[in-house]
Every structure is written in structure tokens, then in C-alpha cells.
Amino acid sequence: MLTDVACRKAVAREKPYKLSDANGLYLYVLPSGFKSWRWKYRIGGKEKRLVFGGYPEVTLSKARALREEAARSLREGSDPAASKRQRAAEQTAMAGNTFETIAREWHASQKAGWSERYASIVLNSFVNDVFPRLGKLPITAVTTPLVLEVLRPIEARGAVETAHRVRQRISEVFARAIAAGIAQADPSAVTKRALGRKTKGKFPAARTxxxxxxxxxxxxxxxxxxxxxxxxxxxxxxxxxxxxxxxxxxxxxxxxxxxxxxxxxxxxxxxxxxxxxxxxxxxxxxxxxxxxxxxxxxxxxxxxxxxxxxxxxxxxxxxxxxxxxxxxxxxxxxxxxxxxxxxxxxxxxxx
CATH class of the missing domain: 1.10.443 (hpI Integrase; Chain A)
Incomplete structure (x- = not known):
């Protein structure tokens, strides 16, 4: 079995070569000096390889843990390489599903039924009040306290009714995300009861x-x-x-x-x-x-x-x-x- 010292001392050669560890795990050294952890396994009668990452970013102990995890997946009937690609795709999709991305998609889907002026008002409310705090976050990372952090400053400047409208628009964005299977719940729903009541002004009229x-x-x-x-x-x-x-x-x-x-x-x-x-x-x-x-x-x-x-x-x-x-x-x-x-x-x- 390999040691960390052996891995550090492995030098580049004219051709790539392997330093074997155990159970199919080995360190692959390129002529450029780059070293990466790879695991050889068989599934369906075919030999395949799975790359765990470069050394020393992925340490020897980490590489062994990744091998055990992949071997467990293999024993359960799953191809570790296919599982890795799926996880990578999910992470890529999640990175693209920021709150701002979903919010702009929702706005684009709705504005055909709005006047140009109202569509602009809705988008500006997101750009000015919501995106600075929530825009870059994955939509699944948005929590109820974070939504309140958006609404409280609006409420504090005396625009209670605007705060309620913004909360409703955030809720609509989450409804779209839930329908698409991206999010599981709407964290803005409960904030409705946390906001102040909308005041209804009384305006005396000249009625005679x-x-x-x-x-x-x-x-x-x-x-x-x-x-x-x-x-x-x-x-x-x-x-x-x-x-x-x-x-x-x-x-x-x-x-x-x-x-x-x-x-x-x-x-x-x-x-x-x-x-x-x-x-x-x-x-x-x-x-x-x-x-x-x-x-x-x-x-x-x-x-x-x-x-x-x-x-x-x-x-x-x-x-x-x-x-x-x-x-x-x-x-x-x-x-x-x-x-x-x-x-x-x-x-x-x-x-």
C-alpha cells in the first residue's frame, strides 16, 4: 500500500506511470508532473476507471474513502461513474438555479399579460429590493429569515403595502420553482403574518x-x-x-x-x-x-x-x-x- 511520503516523492517520467495502492486504487503520474487518483473496477463484465481528483488536493486518506464509497455504490448495483456524472449535473443545475434566474424566468412568463408600465414596476422591485440580498443564492438556500431580511427594510421606510406586494411576488417565484421540482417549499409564505398590517386610509369626501x-x-x-x-x-x-x-x-x-x-x-x-x-x-x-x-x-x-x-x-x-x-x-x-x-x-x- 502507498504512503503519503511515496506520493509526495513520485517524480515525473518520460511516460505516464501508476503507483498502486490497494483494491484497484492507484496514483497516476503524468510527464508534466500532475498526479491524480484513479480507481479501476469492473461492471457488467467491462473494465472502467473513475477519477477522484488531483493529488495533493485529494489526500491519500480521502482517495481511499472515495474508493470505499464508490465500491459500496457498485455493490448496490449502481455504476459509480454514472452516479458521479449525475451528481455533477445536479450541482451544475443547482448553480444555475439562483433566485434571480428563477425570478427573471417567472417575470418573463408573466409580463405578456401585464402592461409595460406594470411589468417595469415588478422587475424594478426585484432589482432594487430583492436581488441585492437573494439574487445570487441558489433558490433552495433561501430561508424564511433571509426573506424577512428583504422585507424588513421596505417595511421600515413606511412602505408596508409594498412589503406585502414584494412578499407575494417572492412567493410566486417559489411557486414556479416548486412546480419545476427545483424547490420543495415556499419560505416566504409564513412571513406574511410577520409583517405589519396594511393601513387603510380614510379620505373624507366632498359629498354634497x-x-x-x-x-x-x-x-x-x-x-x-x-x-x-x-x-x-x-x-x-x-x-x-x-x-x-x-x-x-x-x-x-x-x-x-x-x-x-x-x-x-x-x-x-x-x-x-x-x-x-x-x-x-x-x-x-x-x-x-x-x-x-x-x-x-x-x-x-x-x-x-x-x-x-x-x-x-x-x-x-x-x-x-x-x-x-x-x-x-x-x-x-x-x-x-x-x-x-x-x-x-x-x-x-x-x-
Whole structure:
């Protein structure tokens, strides 16, 4: 049997040679001086060889232990070489199955049913809050405490509802991994009860005609750009979503000088699923009052011919719509300081 001293003193020769140990184990020495442990065995009447690794990284005692393990597998009817290849494949697969890899696969599989904006929001939540802590870990190495390490900082900055949404998305990623046989359980499931409760705000509304008139009158008295004030006025007169109003185009308004003026909002601008956005049957018709018609006409005239059709263009760039923040600020000024009311546009306005 070999000794460690004999292994260390084995020098390179012109041709490869073996230093035998016992039970088919030997040290194989190449002309380059590289030494590796190999084991000769027979299965199904055929002679085969299994490489255990290089020396001295794999010591003599370790090589013998590996030989015994392989011999035990052989006695149980398994080919040690095939078992080694399977383990190597599993390790390679596991290395590729990081949390980030599975999360991006899940995102890619879902985004076809989402709007481009929402898909971007979901991916950014992973990139900013999840991947820095969990991204490079094998998905099977992610534990409940590690998930909490992701969620606690989100919760600490006051975004409790966001923390719950991120937890739900992490859970969806694990559902995909479990279905593929990569993971066995969802460590994020129990964290739902560890997070704070989502607070539901109460926003007092102007629920009488008198209060609503006061809010709108206050808005009209506030200084501001004419297009911003017109947009705010039309929002109150139609109660559409602010995004719908900001992106309104001239061709959407029909029969402004007729008996039945309408605003035909394309399905693509509605808050719908991707499939319904492509279906013209889901376009939305907004009947226009006399006051709404007058507001639209003035806004179209004021926006000028220098824009591609936007009714409420940006003051700084005629080819872009008025910004959401500009409209929100105008809405916020509808009420007196210290009050919070729902305006005709449906959003709570904050001073």
C-alpha cells in the first residue's frame, strides 16, 4: 500500500506511470508532473476507471474513502461513474438555479399579460429590493429569515403595502420553482403574518353639492397655467382617470358642435388587461356636458397646432402631455390647508 511520503516523492517520467495502492486504487503520474487518483473496477463484465481528483488536493486518506464509497455504490448495483456524472449535473443545475434566474424566468412568463408600465414596476422591485440580498443564492438556500431580511427594510421606510406586494411576488417565484421540482417549499409564505398590517386610509369626501362647489371654486381662484387649469376643470366635469385625461388627443372628441358630443377613449388607454386593451369593444364613451365641450374647445385652441394632437400638452415640451405631478399639484390646491378631500377626479387631494 502507498504512503503519503511515496506520493509526495513520485517524480515525473518520460511516460505516464501508476503507483498502486490497494483494491484497484492507484496514483497516476503524468510527464508534466500532475498526479491524480484513479480507481479501476469492473461492471457488467467491462473494465472502467473513475477519477477522484488531483493529488495533493485529494489526500491519500480521502482517495481511499472515495474508493470505499464508490465500491459500496457498485455493490448496490449502481455504476459509480454514472452516479458521479449525475451528481455533477445536479450541482451544475443547482448553480444555475439562483433566485434571480428563477425570478427573471417567472417575470418573463408573466409580463405578456401585464402592461409595460406594470411589468417595469415588478422587475424594478426585484432589482432594487430583492436581488441585492437573494439574487445570487441558489433558490433552495433561501430561508424564511433571509426573506424577512428583504422585507424588513421596505417595511421600515413606511412602505408596508409594498412589503406585502414584494412578499407575494417572492412567493410566486417559489411557486414556479416548486412546480419545476427545483424547490420543495415556499419560505416566504409564513412571513406574511410577520409583517405589519396594511393601513387603510380614510379620505373624507366632498359629498354634497355645496362642498363640491366650494372645492371647485377654490381651484378656479388659484393661479396657474391656463392648460393646467383647463385640465383640472375637465377632470372635475368628466371624472375620468388622470392618465386618461393627460393623454387625451383631439381626434378622440367627436361632435363637439352637435347635439351629442362624446369623448371616445380608446381601449388602449383604459386600465385593462393586455388582451382587452387590443379589443376596440372595450373603448370607453364619455358624454360631454355643455361646460365640458366649452372646456375642450378652449384647451384645443390653447394647445395650438404645434403638437401632434395632444389636448393638454406640457408647457415645456409641446410633444409631451402635461405631467401627472403638475395635475396632482393643481388638484391638491383645490382644498384649504389641513383638509383632505376626494375631488371629482376620484383621487384624494393633499395640500
Amino acid at each position: 353639492i355645496k362642498l363640491a362647489q366650494a372645492v371647485l371654486a377654490g381651484s378656479e381662484r388659484q393661479p396657474g397655467h391656463p392648460l393646467t387649469k383647463l385640465a383640472s376643470r375637465l377632470l372635475a366635469l368628466t371624472a375620468v382617470r388622470s392618465a386618461t385625461l393627460r393623454l387625451a388627443e383631439k381626434h378622440e372628441f367627436e361632435d363637439l358642435d352637435g347635439a351629442e358630443p362624446i369623448w371616445r377613449v380608446p381601449a388602449t388607454k383604459m386600465k385593462l388587461g393586455v388582451e382587452r386593451k387590443q379589443d376596440a369593444a372595450f373603448e370607453f364613451l364619455v358624454p360631454l356636458s355643455r361646460q365640458a365641450v366649452e372646456t375642450v374647445k378652449v384647451a384645443i385652441a390653447f394647445s395650438g397646432a404645434g403638437n401632434p394632437g395632444l389636448v393638454f400638452r406640457s408647457v415645456r415640451n409641446s410633444r409631451k402631455p402635461i405631467s401627472d405631478s403638475t395635475l396632482s399639484k393643481a388638484t391638491a390646491r383645490r382644498v384649504s390647508p389641513g383638509c383632505m378631500c376626494r375631488t371629482a377626479g376620484g383621487r384624494p387631494s393633499r395640500p
